[in-house]
Amino acid sequence: MVLYIIGLGLHDEKDVTVRGLELIKSSSNVFLEAYTSILSVGKERLESFYGRNDIVIADRDFVECHAEEIYVPAKDGDVSFLVVGDPVCATTHSDIMIRAREAGVKVELVHNASAMGAAGCCGLQLYNFGQTISIPYFDDNWKPTSFYPKIKYNRLGGMHTLCLLDIKVKEPDFEAMKRGKIVYLPPRFMSVNVAAEQLIESEEIRKGKAYNPQSTLCVGLARLGQPDQCIIAGTLEELKEQDFGAPLHCVIICGEVHDMELEALRPYLIEGSKCVVDAEGSLFDREALEQNDDK
């Protein structure tokens, strides 16, 4: 018996692979991981398409504290654990895989599209991406910018940086809890606009010239892999003012942009954008970046 960790892709119920669909239909138990990403459709639509009405939603607490409820049943029958995107891309489910294998349960992955791959649809070559960063929500007291030196290192090496944006699902409402009630806040998905503002603020805090909010080419992407996906390229100051619509959003901070990339990206560039084009014609200002190389 096997624990199948099955990627659902990025859009709707039809993004599952044929192999994944067959496994879901024939599994004894089906769990849906529902806290690190979202599809454009809900559980009911998936259930109707899969022809079963017993999908169990697995939130963060369930996966992190009760993972055995997912993999132990795989000793007696096949279990499908469904995740948006790919099982090992943006969110890696290493922990449940390790624990399942330690318990003697065979684990198999069914891969699918992920945001980390689909980001290449804007015309930038995935080859040229450096390490991926995550941008958490800032608040008045907590503005963690540990991603900042990673962007700088990527850019000094000419590489693009994919920024995944914070998702808050089923966050406890601490005010209500003080009154003895368990209440969850509505889900929040960081927009390109908020990410751009926080990136601008991070540059003000760090002052390392990792990027220039007025001139570095960036790309805002929304609903990657969905029919109404939205791609807009421009500076952070420009992207901050654009409307990207519904979640999920992500941002790319460009490094060195090659000719073919620029050609593929051009249709998405804001008209009259103030992106800097350097002497060689590429959208990359090495001189500005190296002026202050304190990583």
Place this chain on the structure above:
Amino acid sequence: MVLYIIGLGLHDEKDVTVRGLELIKSSSNVFLEAYTSILSVGKERLESFYGRNDIVIADRDFVECHAEEIYVPAKDGDVSFLVVGDPVCATTHSDIMIRAREAGVKVELVHNASAMGAAGCCGLQLYNFGQTISIPYFDDNWKPTSFYPKIKYNRLGGMHTLCLLDIKVKEPDFEAMKRGKIVYLPPRFMSVNVAAEQLIESEEIRKGKAYNPQSTLCVGLARLGQPDQCIIAGTLEELKEQDFGAPLHCVIICGEVHDMELEALRPYLIEGSKCVVDAEGSLFDREALEQNDDK
């Protein structure tokens, strides 16, 4: 009418998404890109699964020199252009997309799994990968090592490097051509073994200590996303001697390996491997790497 560029995933005819399958069935024309990667099944199996017997193989010459034969028909009816993996990951089909759009043809992508995402199945976090490199076949006169400084830059930043390995499909046989015949050599797919040898040779040529063939942790991967995929971790000297079986293969040169990564990777590690574990317990020898920082 639309040109759909449809990812087929990594294994067989059932790795297509349900959406992709519907589009293939309803398209007027179907082309299969057959020179940058391979599935474990051939055209006949795909045709039988799709219920159509008219798939046209598009080799490199066809896609690069006669792309209009693919996208012009999309003015009159939907066209599916099938690619192994994802349309914009390991191989980007930017050129045909740009040309199709210039010709007024609408282009849509159907994403899928790619080697660049599936490589995360070995336990290394995709977040921590830097730029991807390609290793071409060396011969006696031509040993291009332009990938070498990229590995070094990735590793100095603590990042892993995914190495995609050369594929030679439909290469002309120059000896036969001298005799006036057009003959193609049998296809060649670089193995982990050849890649490891060439990486060892590259270190001897460049002498930059980007990695140490005797101590740097690397991972060899074969047939990613297929039921018989093979993952073995060890040094380049060790991987060179392992048997990975049928293609496709790729290699990862590790940067800094975090605890969770090491735990997930451990089942694949060669027993008694000579990988260096540094003072903090991680498989990353920063001291050796920085001794000779001439990138």
